[in-house]
Amino acid sequence: MIARRLTDIKSGLPEGVTLVAVSKFHPVEALREAYDAGQRVFGESRAQELRDKAASLPADIRWHFIGHLQRNKVAIVVEAASMIESVDSEAILMAIDREAVRRGRRIDVLLEVHVAAEATKTGLLPSEAVALAAKAAGALEAVRLRGVMGMASFTPDDPDRIRADFDRIAETFNAIKSGPMAGNPDFDTISMGMSDDYEAAISAGSTMVRIGSAIFGPREY
Numbered sequence: 001m002i003a004r005r006l007t008d009i010k011s012g013l014p015e016g017v018t019l020v021a022v023s024k025f026h027p028v029e030a031l032r033e034a035y036d037a038g039q040r041v042f043g044e045s046r047a048q049e050l051r052d053k054a055a056s057l058p059a060d061i062r063w064h065f066i067g068h069l070q071r072n073k074v075a076i077v078v079e080a081a082s083m084i085e086s087v088d089s090e091a092i093l094m095a096i097d098r099e100a101v102r103r104g105r106r107i108d109v110l111l112e113v114h115v116a117a118e119a120t121k122t123g124l125l126p127s128e129a130v131a132l133a134a135k136a137a138g139a140l141e142a143v144r145l146r147g148v149m150g151m152a153s154f155t156p157d158d159p160d161r162i163r164a165d166f167d168r169i170a171e172t173f174n175a176i177k178s179g180p181m182a183g184n185p186d187f188d189t190i191s192m193g194m195s196d197d198y199e200a201a202i203s204a205g206s207t208m209v210r211i212g213s214a215i216f217g218p219r220e221y
């Protein structure tokens with residue numbers, strides 16, 4: 001079932017779009033099934049869950065952290081993840097950089113941009129993301145700033161709003177790419193699109209989709 005859904009989704013993705021299989025709250029057996037079907041990039045939203053799953057699954061998996069990151073969890077996440085997609089403050093960005101330096105490793109990050117209508121969704125305003133990129137561009141030692149991540153509003157009945165949100169995320173990426181990160185080929189990632197809206201995200205320029213329930217089924221909270 002998981003393998004089938006994974007293959008179906010993958011075959012519909014254009015070349016150059018990375019699939020992050022969002023496996024939060026699903027048991028290790030489900031991840032193993034996806035792994036056996038060839039999936040190597042997984043997304044988790046809680047630090048301990050990420051650490052535990054990483055410890056019991058093969059080492060060639062690339063783990064993406066996609067949840068809200070607290071300062072006291074930075075060490076756990078820097079140890080286990082290859083990319084942190086949800087950087088939403090200068091303090092967290094610098095804490096990640098210090099931790100990665102301490103461990104002698106490099107880590108990729110995305111700036112999380114908030115454009116959705118819901119007040120509960122975390123992230124930087126587009127202008128704040130550009131300002132943070134400008135400030136961080138020369139200051140990071142072990143972190144590679146790779147791009148932006150964002151979510152569209154939860155408005156299933158309003159595809160125009162979803163499309164407008166994705167356009168704003170892509171515009172924020174372009175503002176950074178042609179501004180503070182100009183000439184840096186590492187800045188290449190727009191992570192947007194989930195189970196219900198990834199096709200719209202791709203047509204708005206997404207290079208990375210984060211898909212959970214369409215692969216693993218509904219989550220139990």
Ligand SMILES: *Cc1c(COP(=O)(O)O)cnc(C)c1O
Nearest residue numbers: 022066194195210211212213214
């Ligand atoms: C849970 C989650 C997803 C996956 O959502 P689905 O609707 O299950 O595909 C993607 N991105 C983030 C940040 C998430 O927290």
